Amino acid sequence: MKIIDLKKVNSILLVMVIFLSYQIPVWADTDHTTVKIPVQQIFSSEAEDISGRCSYVMTTNQDDAPMPEESRNMKYSWKMENNSAVEIVMKVKTAGLYQYKIYQTSEKKDNYQYDQNSYVVIVEAFYDQENQLKVVTVVKNYKGEKVESIIFENCYIGKDKEEDSSQSSNAPNVPKPHRSSKSGRVKTGDDSSIIGYFILLVISAVCMGILIDEKQRRKKEESQNKK
Template sequence: MKRIELKKVSIVFLTMLLFLSIQIPAYAADTDTTVKIPVEQVFNSQNKDASDEFMYALLTDQSDAPMPDGSSNQRYVWNMKGNIAAEITMNIRNAGQYHYKICQITEKKENYSYDERNYDITVEAFYNADNQLKVITVVENQDGEKVSGISFKNSYTWQGKDKSGPSLISKISKSNSVKTGDDSPIMGYFTLLLGSLVCLIALIRENQRKKKGDAENEAQ
């Protein structure tokens, strides 16, 4: 009888171990974590009629890199209006190292001064001792210096008109100007495409520089 009871206890114990061994990996696979990247916009202008809305992009050259909702082709674009702070949110589901670049892609207009700085973001995702997915986010400016946040500063300088009105030369130039059609939409698309391309090239060069540095460190 005792042997039979011991066998029953052993079977129950082994069944419990098998159940736990199946459940633990499933739990780890279902966990994820959220990364929030704060971005600040500062706009200075003495003219209330000046447009205070600007466009930005988050880019990556990694096909497996997590991206915010609404992204397309590893590219996320959003607008910011006035003096505001926003957050870019991404869900990270797998361990790995992901590289991004944030830059401004606003179509340039007269009398505006645009912040042309770009920022490199590295997201390191890993599992800790408790099998929980954790992330470390590092932000660097275009000089490779670590910074605590991302900030873009744009401004508008109002060119006031003379009380006497426009000069005769400006009137003649305006009257003699030939209108060839409104090509602003085409130029706008071209500007956005060019801005994204510049940011992507900078991101690729930065990744190559980091890989070269890692290789030199390993060689030493």
């Protein structure tokens, strides 16, 4: 009789353990969920050997907001070079609504143009019906419009200036030729006018000679008629 009672007690305890196992959530696999925020940088330059290394930061004003590792004072900083992409990874352990801002902090340099846009990342963490921690991430641009990705476009525009300076420094120091006449005098007028004056002078001399000859011939005839 006692054996039967013990079997009943063991059966009841087993049922209770099974029942409780369904009621208590298992936190071993759901103590956190991982959020990955992709960020892309596009850097364009026609010049060679130009560094496209730029700086970025993600900040939040919520003290309880989860942040990536190596963050300091609710601020996470990183660098990207040329055309590249990174993923901001952080672990969310509690339900809540968290908001972040991502923007560029590159130091301004001559001939560089930096993307001044900023993005807002909203992370909503919640428990579903199975008591699993889930996360929904929304990204908005500076206009408040939802976007699918975070992209910063930077460029270097100093190619022409760099080429001009390099060409001028490499060019030999040769004096520019001066336009001048063969006699070494500076050209101040048109040669055609000088030629015209010379022709006029010759014609005038010829005409003067003809008039003198004609006058002498007439005087000679008059003297002969008087005789």
